[in-house]
Amino acid sequence: MNPPLSPSVCFRTLAMLSVCAGGLGWPLAGLAKDQDDSLFGLRPTTTTWRVTSETWKLPNNEKMGMVGGNLLFDVADNVKLGLASYGAVRGERGGFITLGMTGEVQQRLSPSLLGHVGLFVGAGSGRSSLALAGGGLMVRSDVGLIYEAGRYGKLGFGVSHVRFPSGSISTTQPYLLYEYSFNSLLGNGWDRGASGGSASAAPFGMASNAQEFSLVARSYRIPSSVVQDGGQPQHHSMQLLGVEWLSYLDDRWFLKLEAEGAVGGKSNGYMQILAGGGYRLPLTSSTAIKLHAAAGPAGGGNVDTGGGLLLDAGISLQQKLTQRTALELSVGELRAPSKSFKAQSVALKLNYQFGLPAATSATVPWSALDGFDSVPLRLRTVTQNYLKNSPNWRSSNVDQSVGNLGMQVDYFVSPNWFLTGQALAAYSGKAGGYMTGLVGAGGQLPVSDRWFVEGEALLGAAGGGGLAMGGGLVGQANASLGYRLSKSLSVMATAGHMSALRGDFKAKVVGVSLAYQFTGLAEK
Structure with missing residues (x-):
């Protein structure tokens, strides 16, 4: 690992949100059994x-x-x-x-x-x-x-x-x-260093595993030979937004997971979840080349991926900006082996490099965690209902509401402010196939020891299920009333509004969620 340096609040937050926004991620460990909060240490x-x-x-x-x-x-x-x-x-x-x-x-x-x-x-x-x-x-x-x-x-x-x-x-x-x-290594609640800072002042430490999180903006150039799943010509380009997580096995080899959705190019509803690996070759102390290959399910938005398997390979040039951040330019090619879809890919990635504790099965003494910061997190199991707020908000069943189920992860950068990410999919309202992934920010204001209110604004990709999302870029604003059941659990009721930035979709949002507070650890 590089010498430790305190990461920026924004990047650390996005790193903790990233995998849950794509559907999977270590923050779910907050649902794990109560940790050993004794004076002796933290139980993995x-x-x-x-x-x-x-x-x-x-x-x-x-x-x-x-x-x-x-x-x-x-x-x-x-x-x-x-x-x-x-x-x-x-x-x-x-x-x-x-x-x-x-x-x-x-x-x-x-x-x-x-x-x-x-x-x-x-x-x-x-x-x-x-x-x-x-x-x-x-x-x-x-x-x-x-x-x-x-x-x-x-x-x-x-x-x-x-x-x-x-x-x-x-x-x-x-x-x-x-x-x-x-x-x-996750702690129950926010009792230990919830605002960040040292977990201990003792001079002992434990190793960390190198990780890399990226915000990804990608563009596909699609050949004229590619057709949609109905046989019509495919639009010549597609723009996507998403996240990528790399976990290094050693100094050079890594595993990767990425999730991206369409926000432009007349393919709203397209989504891809790819897993694979690669190799990072340093050229200088601040520049490196990365090779990768990945595969996974992809499709939607009338994109003809056949059975759904997508293969991807590419090369990147990575340039460090600071000790923990880097800018990466990636080019590659992908194709669906069972059908006509293929494209050349160009992506710009903003990297954040950090470390997670290399835990074994043994209880970790608090003294060994001096090199890590506490990261206050909250996981929400969410259900949201969309209610008609525009006559052309969906292509059919226009008077029927749409029920969605999913997860939301929040990182509190201070006691009153948090960054957030959510991933939802439709479960009712004859909108099967609809999915959305959003990121944003919010604030919390205590009303009493147990009651609190919140507001949040989010932006991201959405599509499918016959909802009129245009290119797929959407925004959502919510207000919530919450009640604390314990130091770790809360229930929340939410009301808000969601709209497509380049489409006819507009909906009122009502929802409920069960929230769990827990503490993660990231290398200083």
Whole structure:
């Protein structure tokens, strides 16, 4: 790691928000079991990345290959909770993507074999799937076996049942999985250094793992040979906004996860979630070249990705601006191997480089955390309803409201101000396939010991489900009333307004959320 330097408040905030805004991220560890808040130290929480593969059977003998990404946290003995996303990569419905909450109960059957039963509840869909997915609500249950293969991770198989209650999808199938577990350090509530600062003044320290977060503005140049999924010519360009997270395995090799949505180019509703890896080659002390390759589900917005699998490869030039920040110019090419979509990509990325504690399973003494700052975070499980506020706000069912389900993460830069990011998908209102990802800022004002009010403004990408989002760029403003149930839990009621900046969509917003406060740690 580079010598420690106190990061800017803004960049640290965005780094903590990023993965949740794309659907997955370590901040969910705040739902983990209560940490050991004794004088002796902080107890790590076992954290698991999981990838699954299965094939759904749809009506009329249609099949759709799905890949799932899960981030799970041990919240009690044999109980895990987390986030999950499922996306199409085979078949004819590229862009069919869902996200939501997942949980499971495990039971050890032998020294190396585990049994588990799981449940996922989420929302989404896509690619002309209204009759299949209805409003978008998805329920997936499963039962399976997991074999522990030591340091190489875990392998497993099982049987899952997937149902969209308001649609026609109801399918049972086998699945395969791979998972890898590590440890996260998160504190319960904001009692320790909630405004930032040292976790301890003792002279001992622990190692950190290098991370890199980027805000991404991307443009696709699309050849004239590419057509939409209905056969019409594809618009010659597309603009996207998103985030990227890199986790370094050593000084040069890294793993990456990115999520981006269309905000221009007549393809609102297009979304891609790509995972992969790469290599960083330093040229000088401040300049480097990065090579990467990634793959994942993508589609929507009439973009013809076929079954949904998208392949991406490219090269970047990275120039440091400060000890922790850098500017990166990336060029590459991507294509959907099963259909006509392909493009040349140019992206500008603003990087922030930092470190997370390299925790083991042992309790970490407070003295070992002197090199890390406390990061006060809040995770909200959110439901929002859109109510008609414009005659042409959607292409059909114009008098029906749209229900959305998702997550929101906040970082409090001070006791009264926070930055925020959210990811939502439709679950009701015959708008299956609608998704949105927004970032913004807000303020909180206490009214009493338990009551508080908040206001926030957000901007980002949205599309799908027949909502008239224009190019996909949207803005939202909310006001909320909250009540603290405990030092960690709050409930909030929200009212607001959302509109497309270049479309006819305008809606009143009403919602409720359950909020959990917790503390993360980032290298100074």
